[in-house]
Amino acid sequence: MSSTAVARDVFVTHSAEETIERGREIGQRLRPPVLILLAGDLGAGKTTLAKGIASGLGAAEEDQVTSPTFTLVHQYDRDVRVYHVDLYRITSPQDFETLGLEDIFDQSAAVIVEWSEHLRLRTDWPIVRIELDHLSENERRISVEDTRDLL
Numbered sequence: 001m002s003s004t005a006v007a008r009d010v011f012v013t014h015s016a017e018e019t020i021e022r023g024r025e026i027g028q029r030l031r032p033p034v035l036i037l038l039a040g041d042l043g044a045g046k047t048t049l050a051k052g053i054a055s056g057l058g059a060a061e062e063d064q065v066t067s068p069t070f071t072l073v074h075q076y077d078r079d080v081r082v083y084h085v086d087l088y089r090i091t092s093p094q095d096f097e098t099l100g101l102e103d104i105f106d107q108s109a110a111v112i113v114e115w116s117e118h119l120r121l122r123t124d125w126p127i128v129r130i131e132l133d134h135l136s137e138n139e140r141r142i143s144v145e146d147t148r149d150l151l
């Protein structure tokens with residue numbers, strides 16, 4: 001029998017390297033298909049965490065993962081496929097349509113979304129929701145909410 005449960009984890013990191021490492025641990029626990037939503041202000045560490053997640057998933061080395069702020073979507077394919085999307089500049093449904101992401105949930109991938117508040121797609125994929133808060137110059141609070149179905 002399966003039931004839906006929500007697992008929560010909140011921790012504080014003290015450097016970008018530590019955030020990458022915690023991201024890697026998160027990525028190692030994930031399997032496609034999975035949607036990872038990253039919320040938090042500019043400089044909160046979303047891209048930094050995404051480097052670790054993509055690396056932990058086995059899709060890319062952390063230093064290959066760069067911010068898709070201007071390109072909007074990056075794709076990494078190694079052991080698994082990862083789409084890394086930044087919706088910062090996408091503020092209208094018309095903008096969103098230009099991304100051509102309609103079919104993204106038809107494939108087996110991990111989709112990491114920065115500024116997920118701007119996401120305008122629905123999916124029945126499992127979702128991991130992560131919020132990053134800027135506490136001080138080098139401290140970030142990272143709250144992970146995992147809504148995947150747990151057996």
Ligand SMILES: Nc1ncnc2c1ncn2[C@@H]1O[C@H](COP(=O)(O)OP(=O)(O)O)[C@@H](O)[C@H]1O
Nearest residue numbers: 013014015016019042043044045046047048138
């Ligand atoms: N604990 C930390 N976690 C993540 N980034 C940190 C941390 N401390 C300092 N930083 C710095 O904060 C910035 C975060 O930038 P980035 O990951 O691009 O944020 P975002 O994608 O949310 O705009 C980087 O310059 C990084 O080096």
Ligand SMILES: [Mg+2]
Nearest residue numbers: 046047067114
């Ligand atoms: Mg970013």
